[in-house]
Amino acid sequence: MKTVRKLLPTLLLITACAAPEAPVAEAPAPAAATEQVNWAIAIHGGAGVISKSMDGVRKQAYVSGLEEALTVGRDMLAEGAEGLDVVEQVIKVLEDSPLFNAGKGAVFTNDGKNELDAAIMDGRDLNCGAVSGVSTVKNPISLARRVMTDSRHVFFVREGAERFADEMGVARVDPGYFFVQRRWDALQKVLENEEQDAAEKHGTVGCVVLDRAGNLAAGTSTGGMTNKRFGRVGDVPVIGAGTYAKNKTAAISCTGFGEQFIRHTVAHDVSALMEYRGMSVREAAEEVIHKKLDKGDGGLIAVGHNGEIALVFNSAGMFRGAADSSGRFDVAIWE
Ligand code: ASP
Secondary structure, eight states: OOOOOSSOHHHHHHHHHHSOSSOOOSOOOOOOTTOOOSOEEEEEEEEEOOOTTOOHHHHHHHHHHHHHHHHHHHHHHHTTOOHHHHHHHHHHHHHTSSSSSSGGGOOOOTTSOOOEEEEEEETTTOOEEEEEEESSBSOHHHHHHHHHHHSSOSEEEHHHHHHHHHHHTOOBOOGGGGOOHHHHHHHHHHHTTOOOOHHHHOOOEEEEEEOTTSOEEEEEEEOOOTTOOTTOOOSTTSBTTTEEEOTTSEEEEEEEOHHHHHHTTHHHHHHHHHHHHOOOHHHHHHIIIIIISOTTSEEEEEEETTSOEEEEESSSEEEEEEEETTSOEEEEEEO
């Protein structure tokens, strides 16, 4: 863990001297809620029953994957990049990794295909773009962004979305690009009704950002859930369910049992609790995740207009990371 705080410098010095070099995947200390920051970023790589007995090599791979994405975002934000650019680039890093259930690492449907969903939202003006059910788009988050910026619409699906990708020059790949043996084996296990680690059944990646200009942006990308039925769409591309951003309140990206996140319009609910009830981003996120959803449903990441970061989940774990202009930089998997 590389968390840096301005508080208690002496204690921190001692802690820093004693801290191991290797990143630790336990929960980071929460950021001081009152500390004002110029920019902030949070990412997730999915929530679920993530086994603590995961072998060390695999655990390190997840930690490294999260750190790589977070580093890209941190460096861009520190240089003054626009929030939407950061969200897209960070999610592309996660989509290109076979570890996370998005892009390259997407899970398989019941039909043995990969059908990907993504959404992006601009907190400045509520503009947004989403795609669902694409099976040949290498980086669905980039296509979602083009839907937002280059069409009159906000949501394209399946073949229509892929035609739009061609019009926009967004890279398409052969569906075989998405084959990952571990994901295929996970589908076979489910089809055979065998016990399977829930972390293999779903996942998702997300990024929320407050940039130096004070603007919020959110993005989420997923392969959905292993064994999903034909035409199933989860929460990720549904604006207000899995993804939401509004400069007045927060940027939010969710992960978990998508049907539940749609029923409870989770991302928008966090924003609404802040706007109408005056809650902080962390209070609002905890209210929704712990009081409205069922235990095990999943979690969310959010960054408030003041730079406060919330990383909240009701499942056994959530791959996540956070950084801000105070020097905070940490990733974690479990509580
Ligand atoms: N929310 C995603 C979906 O239901 C899956 C996940 O985040 O684990 O499609």
